[in-house]
Amino acid sequence: xxxxxxxxxxxxTKRGQNVTFRCDPISEHNRLYWYRQTLGQGPEFLTYFxxxxxxxxxxxxxxxFSAERxxxxxxxxxxxxxxxxxxxxxxxxxxxGQGRANSPLHFGNGTRLTVT
Amino acid sequence: GESVGLHLPTxxxxxxxxxxxxxxxxxxxxxxxxxxxxxxxxxxxxxxDIRSNMDKRQGQRVTVLLNKTVKHxxxxxxxxxxxxxxxxxxxxxxxxxxxYKYIFGTGTRLKVLA
Numbered sequence: 001x002x003x004x005x006x007x008x009x010x011x012x013t014k015r016g017q018n019v020t021f022r023c024d025p026i027s028e029h030n031r032l033y034w035y036r037q038t039l040g041q042g043p044e045f046l047t048y049f050x051x052x053x054x055x056x057x058x059x060x061x062x063x064x065f066s067a068e069r070x071x072x073x074x075x076x077x078x079x080x081x082x083x084x085x086x087x088x089x090x091x092x093x094x095x096x097g098q099g100r101a102n103s104p105l106h107f108g109n110g111t112r113l114t115v116t
Numbered sequence: 117g118e119s120v121g122l123h124l125p126t127x128x129x130x131x132x133x134x135x136x137x138x139x140x141x142x143x144x145x146x147x148x149x150x151x152x153x154x155x156x157x158x159x160x161x162x163x164x165d166i167r168s169n170m171d172k173r174q175g176q177r178v179t180v181l182l183n184k185t186v187k188h189x190x191x192x193x194x195x196x197x198x199x200x201x202x203x204x205x206x207x208x209x210x211x212x213x214x215x216y217k218y219i220f221g222t223g224t225r226l227k228v229l230a
């Protein structure tokens with residue numbers, strides 16, 4: 001399967017702990033996105049990378065959240081000092097884009113975070 | 117798996133009937149639109165897209181209609197099947213806004229009745 005891969009699929013952690021999620025995009029895709037989704041809602045944008053550069057961050061992304069894409073391939077999303085409100089599905093997506101042209105996002109199956 | 121969208125608007129259709137799912141988008145500058153299908157416990161899956169220079173686009177059993185005047189997007193599914201049961205989201209983006217984020221609607225749950 002050459003789709004977007006996310007690990008782990010599920011993560012249960014205690015409030016105050018740090019967690020890190022990994023995303024492996026489709027190999028030829030230069031654009032990578034992180035979204036968050038809660039029950040009954042559509043995905044909410046968190047951040048975007050073009051190759052290794054983080055070009056946009058949502059105001060939803062507090063200073064406890066950090067994302068990296070060190071070599072323009074896989075990406076990690078870290079949440080420090082987790083809070084119960086961080087419980088959500090974290091979705092990664094990738095796409096192939098040139099300039100201003102947009103193309104479909106291809107999503108992974110997400111990491112379900114539960115903060116107890 | 118966990119359910120997606122427990123409190124979403126729901127459309128119930130009989131198997132074999134046609135389904136129409138609607139979406140009102142927010143940004144008049146949006147010029148690219150995508151429909152996604154999301155099954156329980158999975159990420160959104162691409163169905164079909166349309167650019168603003170088109171009013172209609174057809175795929176296999178699906179048609180997307182775009183009305184820019186009223187900022188309305190619809191997804192038509194022909195001969196709805198049980199496997200079509202899922203939550204459907206529309207997404208929009210503007211190429212000239214300086215932002216790269218795709219904005220998603222709140223979703224509609226489609227239930228196919230046997």
